Amino acid sequence: MNYKTKIYGIFCTKGGVGKTTTCANLGAILADMGQRVLLVDADPQQSLSRHYPLAIPATYGLSQVYTAADATDCISQTCYPNLDIILNDDPGSEGKIPTVLRKSILHFQHLRHSLEQLDGTYDYILIDTQGASGIIQESVIMAADVIISPVKPQVLDSREFVYGTVELVNKFKPRPGFYSITGRPLPPIRVLINLWDRTTTAAEVAGHLRREFDQQADGHVTVLNTVIPTLKVYSEAAGLGVPAHRHEPTRDGRSKSALDTLLDLVHELEPKLMDLRPVWTE
Ligand SMILES: Nc1ncnc2c1ncn2[C@@H]1O[C@H](COP(=O)(O)OP(=O)(O)O)[C@@H](O)[C@H]1O
Ligand SMILES: [Mg+2]
Numbered sequence: 001m002n003y004k005t006k007i008y009g010i011f012c013t014k015g016g017v018g019k020t021t022t023c024a025n026l027g028a029i030l031a032d033m034g035q036r037v038l039l040v041d042a043d044p045q046q047s048l049s050r051h052y053p054l055a056i057p058a059t060y061g062l063s064q065v066y067t068a069a070d071a072t073d074c075i076s077q078t079c080y081p082n083l084d085i086i087l088n089d090d091p092g093s094e095g096k097i098p099t100v101l102r103k104s105i106l107h108f109q110h111l112r113h114s115l116e117q118l119d120g121t122y123d124y125i126l127i128d129t130q131g132a133s134g135i136i137q138e139s140v141i142m143a144a145d146v147i148i149s150p151v152k153p154q155v156l157d158s159r160e161f162v163y164g165t166v167e168l169v170n171k172f173k174p175r176p177g178f179y180s181i182t183g184r185p186l187p188p189i190r191v192l193i194n195l196w197d198r199t200t201t202a203a204e205v206a207g208h209l210r211r212e213f214d215q216q217a218d219g220h221v222t223v224l225n226t227v228i229p230t231l232k233v234y235s236e237a238a239g240l241g242v243p244a245h246r247h248e249p250t251r252d253g254r255s256k257s258a259l260d261t262l263l264d265l266v267h268e269l270e271p272k273l274m275d276l277r278p279v280w281t282e
Contacts, residue, residue: 061089
């Protein structure tokens with residue numbers, strides 16, 4: 001089956017690496033490029049749910065998507081055109097979603113099945129997750145066509161990434177004698193170096209990650225060329241509830257503007273959007 005909607009899971013077993021920031025900014029720039037985008041907040045800490053102001057809140061949120069396997073009445077509209085969101089309404093670690101998932105043998109499939117019913121309604125669905133491994137994250141891995149994994153260019157972070165993130169995804173790799181759980185290939189992992197600070201360690205760690213994964217024949221993990229520097233614009237834009245590319249369309253000095261950096265990211269992830277630029281009215 002060919003799906004019309006591409007689902008990105010933003011996943012990394014570490015917290016504070018920029019998952020929510022990436023999810024919010026990537027979603028918003030795609031939406032300003034005329035793409036229909038749905039954000040999904042699968043993190044019980046609800047940071048993505050609070051990121052952008054809402055225009056029209058829905059009656060339900062993510063727990064309904066899991067319990068009823070249906071996303072009708074779960075989709076809220078943000079104040080930005082083309083940018084919808086399924087809010088997380090299930091805070092804490094012992095909420096309804098983990099309970100439903102633990103009770104079902106097909107728990108891995110729940111989210112994918114619900115989102116497949118929206119196929120064609122959106123061009124992109126971006127799912128944010130909590131920085132840990134767990135049953136919700138597994139359902140996101142199963143739902144995703146591609147995983148974006150933000151990593152800080154520091155030694156401990158890159159280790160955590162290699163051992164935590166890649167291992168968890170590989171758990172779902174089809175093995176000889178077993179069928180793939182989803183009937184779809186394992187989602188490739190695209191590593192996004194975020195919070196780049198121009199230090200030697202950062203350069204070394206980034207180089208190390210690229211060498212490590214470029215050598216692997218299956219090409220399952222690739223490190224994106226686009227790197228997101230540590231800049232105030234990203235935290236400032238988040239604080240204001242504004243997409244980073246709108247907050248900083250141009251910039252003087254050595255670093256690229258948030259708009260140019262995020263546009264690089266979109267073009268690298270989705271080369272078919274190469275001719276598009278975001279447009280918006282204030
Ligand atoms: N490139 C960046 N430059 C500066 N601050 C950033 C950048 N990326 C993320 N941040 C900030 O770092 C903190 C953690 O980011 P967040 O996206 O919440 O991480 P996660 O979702 O992985 O826990 C937030 O305060 C965010 O504003
Ligand atoms: Mg987060």
